[in-house]
Amino acid sequence: MERLHLSQSPTLAIPLAIALSARFHMGNKQAKSKHNSNGSRRRDGSARSNAQPSATESLRTYSIPDLRQEHPDLSVRQTIEKGKDGVEHVRYEVTGNLNAPVPPISDSKYLTKQQCIEIYRYMLLNRKMETALENLYKQGKVVGGVYFGLGQEACSCASAYALDKDDWFAPMIRNQGSLLVRGFRASDTMMQYMAKADSPTRGRDGTSHFGDIEKRNMVSPISMLGDLIPVLSGVALGARLQGRNVAVMTYIGDGGQSTGVTYEGINFAAVQNLGLVLFVESNLWAYSTPSEMQYRCKDLAERAIGYGIPGVIIDGTDACQVYDAARDAVERAHRGEGPTMIEAKMMRMKGHAIHDAAAYVPKPMFDFWKKRDPIARFENYLVKEKKWLTTKENAELISEVEQVIEAEREIAVNSPMPTPESAEGGVFCEDGCHDIKPKYGMPKVKKRSGGFKETEAAVHLK
Amino acid sequence: MQLTYLEAIRQGIWEEMDRDPSVFCLGEDIGIYGGAFKVTDGFIDRFGPERVIDTPIAESAIVGAAFGASLTGMRPVAEFQFMDFIGCAFNQISNMVAKTHYLWGAPAPLVLRGPSGGYVHGGPFHSQNPEMWFVHNPGLKVICPATPYDAKGLIKAAIRDNNPCIFFEHKYLYRRIKGEVPAEDYVVPIGKANLVREGSDVSIITYAAMVHTALEAAEVLKNDGIDLEILDLRTVSPLDREAIAQTVKKTNKVIILHEHSRTGGLAGEIAAIINEEAFDDLDGPIVRIAGLDSAVPFSPPQEEHYLPKVEDVVREARKLKAY
Ligand SMILES: Cc1ncc(C[n+]2csc(CCOP(=O)(O)OP(=O)(O)O)c2C)c(N)n1
Ligand SMILES: [Mg+2]
Numbered sequence: 001m002e003r004l005h006l007s008q009s010p011t012l013a014i015p016l017a018i019a020l021s022a023r024f025h026m027g028n029k030q031a032k033s034k035h036n037s038n039g040s041r042r043r044d045g046s047a048r049s050n051a052q053p054s055a056t057e058s059l060r061t062y063s064i065p066d067l068r069q070e071h072p073d074l075s076v077r078q079t080i081e082k083g084k085d086g087v088e089h090v091r092y093e094v095t096g097n098l099n100a101p102v103p104p105i106s107d108s109k110y111l112t113k114q115q116c117i118e119i120y121r122y123m124l125l126n127r128k129m130e131t132a133l134e135n136l137y138k139q140g141k142v143v144g145g146v147y148f149g150l151g152q153e154a155c156s157c158a159s160a161y162a163l164d165k166d167d168w169f170a171p172m173i174r175n176q177g178s179l180l181v182r183g184f185r186a187s188d189t190m191m192q193y194m195a196k197a198d199s200p201t202r203g204r205d206g207t208s209h210f211g212d213i214e215k216r217n218m219v220s221p222i223s224m225l226g227d228l229i230p231v232l233s234g235v236a237l238g239a240r241l242q243g244r245n246v247a248v249m250t251y252i253g254d255g256g257q258s259t260g261v262t263y264e265g266i267n268f269a270a271v272q273n274l275g276l277v278l279f280v281e282s283n284l285w286a287y288s289t290p291s292e293m294q295y296r297c298k299d300l301a302e303r304a305i306g307y308g309i310p311g312v313i314i315d316g317t318d319a320c321q322v323y324d325a326a327r328d329a330v331e332r333a334h335r336g337e338g339p340t341m342i343e344a345k346m347m348r349m350k351g352h353a354i355h356d357a358a359a360y361v362p363k364p365m366f367d368f369w370k371k372r373d374p375i376a377r378f379e380n381y382l383v384k385e386k387k388w389l390t391t392k393e394n395a396e397l398i399s400e401v402e403q404v405i406e407a408e409r410e411i412a413v414n415s416p417m418p419t420p421e422s423a424e425g426g427v428f429c430e431d432g433c434h435d436i437k438p439k440y441g442m443p444k445v446k447k448r449s450g451g452f453k454e455t456e457a458a459v460h461l462k
Numbered sequence: 463m464q465l466t467y468l469e470a471i472r473q474g475i476w477e478e479m480d481r482d483p484s485v486f487c488l489g490e491d492i493g494i495y496g497g498a499f500k501v502t503d504g505f506i507d508r509f510g511p512e513r514v515i516d517t518p519i520a521e522s523a524i525v526g527a528a529f530g531a532s533l534t535g536m537r538p539v540a541e542f543q544f545m546d547f548i549g550c551a552f553n554q555i556s557n558m559v560a561k562t563h564y565l566w567g568a569p570a571p572l573v574l575r576g577p578s579g580g581y582v583h584g585g586p587f588h589s590q591n592p593e594m595w596f597v598h599n600p601g602l603k604v605i606c607p608a609t610p611y612d613a614k615g616l617i618k619a620a621i622r623d624n625n626p627c628i629f630f631e632h633k634y635l636y637r638r639i640k641g642e643v644p645a646e647d648y649v650v651p652i653g654k655a656n657l658v659r660e661g662s663d664v665s666i667i668t669y670a671a672m673v674h675t676a677l678e679a680a681e682v683l684k685n686d687g688i689d690l691e692i693l694d695l696r697t698v699s700p701l702d703r704e705a706i707a708q709t710v711k712k713t714n715k716v717i718i719l720h721e722h723s724r725t726g727g728l729a730g731e732i733a734a735i736i737n738e739e740a741f742d743d744l745d746g747p748i749v750r751i752a753g754l755d756s757a758v759p760f761s762p763p764q765e766e767h768y769l770p771k772v773e774d775v776v777r778e779a780r781k782l783k784a785y
Contacts, residue, residue, distance in 0.1 A: 078493075078494070078511055087507065088507060089507050090493065090494055090506045090507055090510075090511060091494065092494065143583045143760065143761065143762060144583050144584065144585065144760070195583070195760050195761035195762065196761070197761075201760075203759060203760060203761030203763075203764050204586070204757070204759040204760055204761065204764065205585055205586055205759075205760050206585050206760045207585075209585070209587075222587055223544075223546065223547075223587035223588065224546075224547060224549070224550055224587070225519055255518070255519045256519055258518035258519045258520045258523075259519055259520055259521075259550065260520065260522050260523075260550075261550075286490075286519060287490065287491045287495065287498070287543075288491045288493075288494060288495030288516075289490065289491055289495075289516050289518075289519075293516055293518070294518045294519070295518070360494050360495055417761060417762070417763055418761050418763055418764055419763060420763045420764060420766060420767035421767065422763075422764060423754065423756070423759045423763075423764035423765070423767040423768045424754065424756070424767075426756075427755065427756050
């Protein structure tokens with residue numbers, strides 16, 4: 001995968017005072033330093049020793065850049081209305097400008113024509129894989145439910161596309177597109193949903209709950225929301241102890257970010273200056289709960305200020321914005337400059353899972369966001385605006401993707417169910433099942449002059 | 463009237479909210495949506511958003527806030543969308559709630575409830591039976607009903623109880639089990655087991671969904687001339703020691719059946735109670751039937767292999783009878 005290299009400081013921005021000093025640092029040693037161990041460091045997370053704070057630094061002029069080309073003002077609240085039955089019902093109601101014009105796709109600072117088309121193809125794969133899953137469900141071939149990332153394909157695909165090979169990531173349930181970008185096959189996810197013997201977990205778990213620490217550097221999610229964040233921070237920590245700054249990308253929802261472990265994980269990464277790239281997927285709903293009932297700040301990216309890390313807001317339906325923000329954050333991570341929070345605004349365009357008709361969502365919200373469909377808009381951008389794809393090439397691409405998905409579906413359907421006995425074993429790593437060694441090379445440890453302590457210090461309890 | 467297990471729980475909470483203004487519900491998606499399993503469907507229209515509170519996704523905060531409110535004399539009923547997520551609130555429950563009365567004399571009249579259990583292909587994070595995490599926590603009452611009658615009577619008892627109660631609803635039973643539930647107000651006492659089937663040959667000590675597994679096995683074994691006695695514990699903490707001893711004294715042969723993993727499971731505790739209360743009455747080894755010592759796998763053939771089945775009970779009962 002071809003990459004453009006950034007020669008300048010990250011444009012991702014950050015509290016103003018910090019941004020100034022960060023640029024200053026980029027110009028000198030900090031930009032070149034390979035990895036950043038846990039040393040004394042300033043509030044912006046960059047490592048700098050004992051310089052006097054400048055006058056600007058003591059001013060609180062934090063800001064969160066917002067790269068969007070529109071700022072939807074929709075808001076949801078509970079109201080009580082009398083139904084036809086004469087009974088009072090509590091319902092959700094949306095207010096705001098529901099007729100705002102659809103913004104254009106932003107030109108990427110980094111992406112080439114070819115890369116844009118590649119991301120577009122992944123988005124198509126993502127959506128068509130999910131359509132195939134929906135059909136498999138209707139045919140009774142899926143065990144349990146199906147989760148969709150409809151309307152969020154740009155966020156899943158363009159974010160993962162910004163990672164380099166050695167970087168790590170962990171998807172949440174709707175990031176099935178990220179898996180495709182990282183080289184998993186659609187049949188992997190399909191087999192997970194069908195609980196097949198050849199699924200990556202060999203039937204033991206479903207959905208996007210699988211991982212790969214060998215090749216694709218993916219941590220398997222668990223259902224509990226937020227728990228991946230400290231884990232990914234730990235991956236960055238482990239790599240740094242081995243002399244490597246890797247970017248570690250994961251996602252959290254507008255609902256999931258309410259968990260305590262989210263705070264712990266981000267703060268840990270902030271304090272330790274770890275290369276966490278956290279996508280906050282603000283898709284307006286958490287199951288049936290609107291984001292208005294989940295948090296009180298205006299934008300979740302504002303939380304970054306409290307963590308002392310850069311935060312940025314982007315349009316999650318614009319693949320170019322997603323990529324650019326992700327790439328900036330990934331490069332920051334590679335430079336050892338610490339975590340970034342990216343809030344991607346969009347809407348979950350289906351129910352929580354296939355069983356949920358989302359009757360609680362005010363319908364005009366779907367209409368509003370349907371016009372902002374990430375694939376339709378990117379297609380329009382590539383075909384009509386940029387003319388990077390002819391109509392014919394586009395049609396060919398779509399049919400190629402459909403063929404891939406059909407072939408993947410065949411593979412998945414034809415995989416057998418696991419045997420009952422395959423439920424057993426594998427609880428422990430034993431009998432040489434793994435050869436565990438530092439992935440990036442044995443840590444180079446320094447022994448200092450401190451000697452083994454012979455005397456006992458005072459302790460809390462004796 | 464005939465109610466499903468789920469309807470019985472819904473009615474129990476509803477009646478308590480109607481009866482007592484200090485009862486309120488909190489949890490994720492319990493309001494307009496009515497809860498992931500629809501236990502609180504219609505509650506928000508009846509009791510309003512003030513008493514049916516949709517919370518952020520924050521299990522520790524839900525439990526902590528429920529406890530805080532209970533300190534002011536309220537009786538919160540907090541829902542976990544799945545009991546698997548109760549681990550996210552473990553410290554609040556184990557160190558805050560469970561210890562409060564013993565340490566500083568403050569009661570915690572709250573209920574933590576939600577769906578647990580397997581047999582519905584929920585996978586490793588939507589199928590667990592984490593009751594043992596709390597049985598090993600002095601200060602908590604742990605309730606696991608098997609029938610609509612008990613579910614309603616026990617949820618009411620839990621809400622009225624002055625102590626923290628964790629109420630495990632078995633999601634397999636929610637809509638599969640129907641039973642007679644009286645219209646008039648009643649409670650089922652916490653800590654009392656129920657002899658759901660009298661028999662003379664082998665006792666099955668069990669609870670929750672496994673009661674129905676045992677009942678099915680009893681029908682099969684009838685044809686072999688084996689007469690099962692089935693004790694439904696209903697509450698797993700505190701355990702009804704007397705009822706456990708009584709059934710052992712009667713049949714002298716006992717199988718303990720539970721859905722959660724075998725090691726460190728409830729059967730070990732019950733075996734110890736039998737050892738203490740009725741050792742001389744045993745005419746055979748105490749047999750355990752339980753889930754495997756692993757996570758609950760997702761794929762149906764694997765899940766079925768993991769979980770106890772009617773055939774397991776039949777096989778073990780035959781062996782034990784012949785012992
Ligand atoms: C700790 C925890 N509590 C509850 C749940 C149940 N649950 C699963 S997804 C979900 C809503 C998540 O909403 P959000 O984080 O906004 O993600 P989205 O579904 O919108 O992508 C809930 C409540 C869970 N998975 N984990
Ligand atoms: Mg959401």
